Ligand SMILES: Nc1ncnc2c1ncn2[C@@H]1O[C@H](COP(=O)(O)OP(=O)(O)OP(=O)(O)O)[C@@H](O)[C@H]1O
């Protein structure tokens with residue numbers, strides 16, 4: 001049975017469970033359950049602290065996991081990104097009280113609070129800066145006011161938490177993070193891994209693309225297909241009406257309105273957009 005680690009709480013947990021459910025996997029009913037066996041699909045899900053997931057996968061105790069790139073890098077575990085999952089996007093950045101620090105060089109000799117000491121130490125080393133790293137479990141934004149640090153390095157999404165704490169980012173972003181599927185480095189894929197990967201990929205594609213159908217005059221079909229090239233190649237079928245064809249292609253969801261405008265301007269009519277429920281491409 002394939003063993004998969006899923007975040008049991010925090011920013012990744014709900015979106016990960018939703019994605020797995022959409023991929024047709026059974027998920028726990030109760031937020032306190034630690035394990036959920038999906039016997040029909042031959043997968044066992046383990047609900048673990050997001051921070052621990054890369055460690056289990058890196059050790060080979062579990063076959064695959066869902067975690068954040070920042071957590072994977074901070075852990076130093078021997079696990080690799082298989083694919084990005086399209087949620088929990090964030091930036092990892094230095095911040096300090098407004099108007100105090102303006103560049104990384106000013107961190108020399110200061111205290112930096114973070115829940116990600118592995119990333120911060122490695123980054124300071126790359127920059128050649130000697131500073132003290134103070135490891136905290138969370139809510140690091142408060143640490144400066146409470147006097148244990150001069151700056152922080154933390155996850156920033158909207159920036160609301162920083163603003164509320166009177167802090168502002170400075171220097172270059174340390175890294176871009178997002179949710180990932182990870183597996184053990186250099187391990188042979190166990191049975192069922194490829195099916196698991198494909199199912200997650202199918203959810204991402206179904207979320208990212210929509211199906212577009214339209215009718216167009218034959219003489220404009222090449223131009224129209226240029227706007228809707230699809231993933232492999234669009235389907236072009238004859239219409240009963242002389243001189244017209246019907247075209248069907250997958251298009252990126254976020255570009256669909258613009259593509260419809262362009263198709264309409266080209267003479268496309270009966271342009272329909274539908275959701276893709278699931279797919280294999
Ligand atoms: N506001 C956010 N927006 C997007 N991603 C976030 C946000 N906060 C955290 N993350 C991401 O979620 C992942 C895990 O963070 P999370 O805060 O859920 O775990 P944790 O801090 O270990 O647990 P907890 O906060 O429950 O103590 C990381 O990859 C992080 O980048």
Ligand SMILES: O=P(O)(O)OC[C@H]1O[C@H](OP(=O)(O)OP(=O)(O)O)[C@H](O)[C@@H]1O
Pocket residue numbers: 010011137138139140141154155156157158159160161162
């Ligand atoms: O830029 P924002 O949109 O405000 O989001 C970023 C905040 O979200 C996370 O906190 P979380 O709720 O996980 O608390 P924690 O710091 O205790 O982990 C992260 O650690 C930041 O504090």
Ligand SMILES: [Mg+2]
Pocket residue numbers: 010011138
């Ligand atoms: Mg957190």
